[in-house]
Amino acid sequence: MRIIAGKYQRRIIHPPANLPVRPTTDLAKEALFNVLNHHFDFEGLNVIDLFSGTGSMAYEFASRGANEVIAVDANFKCYEFISKTIRQFEFENMKAVRADVFRFLSYCRPGFDIFFADPPYDMEGIERIPEAVFSRDLLKPGGWLILEHPAGADFTLFPQFKEERKYGKVHFSFFVKPATE
Numbered sequence: 001m002r003i004i005a006g007k008y009q010r011r012i013i014h015p016p017a018n019l020p021v022r023p024t025t026d027l028a029k030e031a032l033f034n035v036l037n038h039h040f041d042f043e044g045l046n047v048i049d050l051f052s053g054t055g056s057m058a059y060e061f062a063s064r065g066a067n068e069v070i071a072v073d074a075n076f077k078c079y080e081f082i083s084k085t086i087r088q089f090e091f092e093n094m095k096a097v098r099a100d101v102f103r104f105l106s107y108c109r110p111g112f113d114i115f116f117a118d119p120p121y122d123m124e125g126i127e128r129i130p131e132a133v134f135s136r137d138l139l140k141p142g143g144w145l146i147l148e149h150p151a152g153a154d155f156t157l158f159p160q161f162k163e164e165r166k167y168g169k170v171h172f173s174f175f176v177k178p179a180t181e
Contacts, residue, residue: 001056004030006042006063008089013059019077021053024118024148028170032146033060035165039144040113042066046140048108050101050117050129055082057116062094069094072104105132113140118148130158130175142179146172 001013001023015021024032036042042064049058052071055078062069071082071094079098086094097104101119115138117129126149133145144162147155149171155161160175 001054002026003059003063004033006060006065008059008063011063011089013054013056013085015054015081016077019054019081020075021078022118022121023054023056025168025170028148028167028172029056029060031165031167032172033064036114045113046111047114047116048072048112050104050115051119052082052096053078053118055085055096057118058082058094059085059089059091061114061116062091066093070097071095072097072099072101074098074100102128102132105136105138108136108138110136110138111140112138113143115139115143115145116148117145121150126153127155127158130155130160134160134175134177139177141177143177145175147175148172 003011045066046068047061047066049071052058052073055071058069058071073079079096082096115133119126129147130145155173162174162176164173
């Protein structure tokens, strides 16, 4: 696993083999950040990575200069690995939180530019993620929720749904809070 761009570009991260994760492929991550590059200036962004796993997406945002990056995962080994990597790379703009994602969303403060969520593909209730983010009004105007999910999940009827993109077996659904309401 590697960081694609930014201050820590080309740095290799070696997560332990025993983490219960399915990291986003480098191909899909690179394609996603190409999309994001056309819509956001990373410097100054406030980002939350839900179901962070290895922290791969969070490191990418932090490396590109995001103001604040919060990596949330309930698994202690994932939390421990992310915390260790934050210290190792001296990410001053990133922190790890060990919490159930839905519980975290219930007390999360509003004002984020991007939420990235990569839940386990076999998780029941994946549709609750956009509901939780938008019902609590956690995104800034113009903010995005990006949800990685398996084929067959359909979010097109969700009011803030913008589009779905596919990169190999990886599917991203994009939800956008209108810039003005």
